[in-house]
Amino acid sequence: MAIIYLDNAASTWPKPPAVKEMMAEVIDDFAANPGRGGHTLGMKASKSVFRTRVQLSRLFGIQNPNNLFFYLNATQALNQAIKGFLKPGDHVVSSSVEHNSVRRPLEYMRKTIGVEITYVEPRDDHQFYPEDFEKALQPNTRLLAVSHASNLTGVILPIAELGALSKQHGVAFLVDASQSAGVLPIHVEEMNIDMLAFPGHKGLYGPQGTGALYVHNDIDLEPLIHGGTGSQSEAIDQPTTRPDRYESGTVNTVGLAGLLAGVSYVMEKGVENIREQEWELTKQTLVGLKQIQGVEVYGPGVEVERVGVVSFNIDGVDASEVSFILDQQYGIATRSGYHCTPLGHQTAGTEQKGAVRASYGIFNTQKDVEALIQAVREIAAAFV
Ligand SMILES: Cc1ncc(COP(=O)(O)O)c(C=O)c1O
Structure with missing residues (x-):
């Protein structure tokens, strides 16, 4: 019996054939440590990872590819954004359709540092309206954190309008694009998105073990993970340069090469x-x-x-x-x-x-x- 796969919101399957081919090529030819060894294979690995950064930046209108940091999935990216940004006394506005990958880090911040949270509800027509988010803003609101689309009902939130609202009120805007990256148009500059978290393994057709976070230049996050970056190795402290500041440890070079093939396929198809x-x-x-x-x-x-x-x-x-x-x-x-x-x-x-x-x-x-x-x-x- 042939399988009819209707669980693409969890992870897309099958993948375009080039995904496997690219991953095999990296394993066979140069799966060395990117940004570490000055040798030919290490340089090849660095270049390969950078190409994925550049291609994703093109897709999402990101001006500086070094403002995109790689993680293993959307959840890690969202944790870095939420826990790295919020401070005691902050208020966050979010929505009532959030995945636990947004809600749990938010609730953790409520419990540990006393962050306040308001979850905005949809109206009777199941849709979300920017005015309702505006009403939820408080003088101490520092972050608007919402999903672009619900993973349960597929309902789409008005991201462009919410971006404009955030800008108008001087509130940072974080978008969880887990159900929209590769499926709905996203442009971080035009939509005033300050932070964009997305998985590589859903609508971008990369393999599992890939995800990323874009963070605008003006936003400084506290890194969640500290460690080796291959840069400024003599320094005790985490480097301040991006993406190294937020990418300690060896990245998934093989998976990211597959993600490049997946994103390229999506961009070709449109x-x-x-x-x-x-x-x-x-x-x-x-x-x-x-x-x-x-x-x-x-x-x-x-x-x-x-x-x-x-x-x-x-x-x-x-x-x-x-x-x-x-x-x-x-x-x-x-x-x-x-x-x-x-x-x-x-x-x-x-x-x-x-x-x-x-x-x-x-x-x-x-x-x-x-x-x-x-x-x-x-x-x-x-x-x-
Ligand atoms: C809306 C939403 N946010 C976050 C996630 C978490 O994504 P990941 O499994 O890549 O961490 C999912 C996964 O289903 C999702 O649908």
């Missing part, structure tokens, strides 16, 4: 084209699932654009059972249960039962959606 393709599949899913008796779909209706994420439940059937049947009987891979976002589940009203999530990538087709809808129809008919 973010707008990817967006259009995924939205078509998403619309087809929303329309199809809504016609099935006993199926409840979460988030806004088909009239509101979202990223390629659709969460649903079948009345009276546990979400994990639905996912299990989809996997075992139909070869369809979805994610079930709680999607690392208790806040998001409260907002969607699924905190008691979780949900089944189908999420799309560039290799999905209309046939995949048809197979999902047919399978859900059969499961619902058997149980409801």
